Amino acid sequence: MGTLPKLFSPFLTTKTHQSFLSPTPQFPFPKPHHTSSPTKHHKLKTSKFGNFLSLQPETKPESLDVDLPMWGPSDRSPLDVIIIGAGPAGLRLAEQVSRYGIQVCCVDPCPLSSWPNNYGVWVDEFESLDLGSCLDKTWPMTSVHINDNKTKYLDRPYGRVNRKRLKKELINRCLLNGVKFHKAKVWEIEHQEFESFVVCDDGNRIKGSLVVDASGFGSKFIEYDKPRNHGYQIAHGILAEVDFHPFDLDKMVLMDWRDSHLGNEPSLRNANSKLPTFLYAMPFDSNLVFLEETSLVSRPVLSYVEVKKRMAARLRHLGIRVKRVLEDEKCLIPMGGPLPKIPQNVMAIGGNSGIVHPSTGYMLARTMGMAAVLAEAIVEGLGSTRMIRGKPLYHRVWNGLWPIESRCVREFYSFGMETLLRLDLNGTRRFFDAFFDLKPHYWHGFLSSRLTLGELLLLSLSLFGNASAPSKVDIVTKCPVPLLRMMSNLALETI
Ligand SMILES: Cc1cc2nc3c(=O)[nH]c(=O)nc-3n(C[C@H](O)[C@H](O)[C@H](O)COP(=O)(O)OP(=O)(O)OC[C@H]3O[C@@H](n4cnc5c(N)ncnc54)[C@H](O)[C@@H]3O)c2cc1C
Numbered sequence: 001m002g003t004l005p006k007l008f009s010p011f012l013t014t015k016t017h018q019s020f021l022s023p024t025p026q027f028p029f030p031k032p033h034h035t036s037s038p039t040k041h042h043k044l045k046t047s048k049f050g051n052f053l054s055l056q057p058e059t060k061p062e063s064l065d066v067d068l069p070m071w072g073p074s075d076r077s078p079l080d081v082i083i084i085g086a087g088p089a090g091l092r093l094a095e096q097v098s099r100y101g102i103q104v105c106c107v108d109p110c111p112l113s114s115w116p117n118n119y120g121v122w123v124d125e126f127e128s129l130d131l132g133s134c135l136d137k138t139w140p141m142t143s144v145h146i147n148d149n150k151t152k153y154l155d156r157p158y159g160r161v162n163r164k165r166l167k168k169e170l171i172n173r174c175l176l177n178g179v180k181f182h183k184a185k186v187w188e189i190e191h192q193e194f195e196s197f198v199v200c201d202d203g204n205r206i207k208g209s210l211v212v213d214a215s216g217f218g219s220k221f222i223e224y225d226k227p228r229n230h231g232y233q234i235a236h237g238i239l240a241e242v243d244f245h246p247f248d249l250d251k252m253v254l255m256d257w258r259d260s261h262l263g264n265e266p267s268l269r270n271a272n273s274k275l276p277t278f279l280y281a282m283p284f285d286s287n288l289v290f291l292e293e294t295s296l297v298s299r300p301v302l303s304y305v306e307v308k309k310r311m312a313a314r315l316r317h318l319g320i321r322v323k324r325v326l327e328d329e330k331c332l333i334p335m336g337g338p339l340p341k342i343p344q345n346v347m348a349i350g351g352n353s354g355i356v357h358p359s360t361g362y363m364l365a366r367t368m369g370m371a372a373v374l375a376e377a378i379v380e381g382l383g384s385t386r387m388i389r390g391k392p393l394y395h396r397v398w399n400g401l402w403p404i405e406s407r408c409v410r411e412f413y414s415f416g417m418e419t420l421l422r423l424d425l426n427g428t429r430r431f432f433d434a435f436f437d438l439k440p441h442y443w444h445g446f447l448s449s450r451l452t453l454g455e456l457l458l459l460s461l462s463l464f465g466n467a468s469a470p471s472k473v474d475i476v477t478k479c480p481v482p483l484l485r486m487m488s489n490l491a492l493e494t495i
Contacts, residue, residue: 140334380396
């Protein structure tokens with residue numbers, strides 16, 4: 001670990017490049033602005049150093065070469081669990097639940113295709129899940145540039161997930177446990193008292209005792225009984241071959257909040273001071289770097305074109321000239337908002353289940369861990385000789401994933417998001433300045449969603465104590481409304 005595999009050499013063969021394609025993800029949310037529109041790019045071009053927006057990603061998706069056992073209409077053995085989606089959440093749950101002898105079928109139109117996103121995680125999170133071998137690059141430290149004069153160095157290793165390796169690992173474990181796959185898109189789900197049918201676009205109807213929807217943020221199968229007032233994280237990222245970059249190779253840049261690159265761009269600077277974006281950078285070697293301009297959270301979502309303009313100005317200012325774009329990604333993550341209706345006939349895991357961290361948008365490591373918790377709840381129901389099916393089963397699995405304590409903790413994280421939504425650039429800088437001065441137990445735990453409600457209250461007191469005078473004013477003036485909302489939601493949860 002810690003050394004960059006040959007895969008990242010700038011002198012890659014075309015075939016090796018192919019394993020890293022990142023096509024723009026599709027969402028049913030605000031209309032994506034695809035990166036490949038030449039007219040838009042033309043308008044954004046500001047100099048020969050800002051022209052990376054006109055470069056097309058050079059990689060192509062490469063599917064895994066695995067012989068999957070397929071489900072067929074003639075299959076007589078009844079299925080216990082049908083999982084919709086072979087993303088990280090779906091495959092992890094399939095692997096975990098099938099360990100107990102539960103019969104699982106995973107349905108996805110392209111179960112072997114490459115996952116599109118570039119995933120970063122804290123190394124300790126993945127190691128504690130025994131998935132450390134699925135990281136292809138780690139950095140011993142991370143840095144946070146608060147402003148031009150202040151940088152914090154965080155002593156917590158960060159890693160990039162080798163998504164191909166992770167997917168292969170999860171699929172191999174699924175194969176060992178007898179999981180079957182079906183290559184199709186699910187159109188609808190029909191429910192009877194003790195079983196459900198998944199209706200696919202190829203005409204097949206698959207019967208199972210429990211359907212789990214792991215189809216991601218764009219899911220249409222999960223119901224909500226409260227207004228969905230989430231915020232959005234939006235970002236534009238590229239894996240780029242560059243002439244030069246200024247980043248230390250042993251430090252991943254978690255957040256760069258500097259805005260000196262906007263000195264000659266008054267309108268961009270003004271907009272950034274109200275709704276700030278930061279740079280996230282993974283330096284792989286002196287010529288290869290993943291760069292992502294990110295709006296941590298906004299509501300309504302910040303324009304994608306604005307994000308790309310700011311990124312072009314920043315790279316120009318840093319003297320980074322992009323020679324080739326190997327991959328690009330548009331990141332759009334709904335954050336916070338209400339949990340799905342609990343319980344309901346369809347279970348959820350992953351992007352559609354409320355697991356995404358409301359203040360950071362991270363989800364991968366938590367999903368890997370929560371899938372094991374959900375698998376246990378499923379096994380307690382389906383594996384029990386008492387034949388728990390239908391409503392009692394749905395009740396058990398939803399409450400297994402979201403017990404009261406976790407719902408209350410999530411209210412707290414959503415309060416964090418509501419607070420961040422109210423901070424301008426200077427407020428955000430002051431917030432992170434104080435946040436990363438907290439004891440590691442608190443900031444590590446907060447970012448990894450592993451603090452109890454009591455610990456979160458202690459964190460708040462400590463954060464207030466650490467905060468500068470203007471930051472205290474921010475907290476006192478901007479937090480009361482979200483605080484009251486959190487208190488009333490907490491009261492509703494516990495009644
Ligand atoms: C660009 C981007 C970058 C991100 N980076 C990070 C990161 O660095 N760290 C982190 O922790 N989190 C990150 N996230 C957040 C989150 O971890 C990812 O979105 C993650 O991929 C969610 O996993 P998932 O399995 O829930 O959904 P997805 O990865 O979206 O997988 C859903 C699967 O369901 C399938 N599907 C969809 N509809 C149907 C249907 N009707 N029938 C059958 N199959 C269907 C799809 O084909 C797909 O295979 C990122 C998100 C994005 C968008």
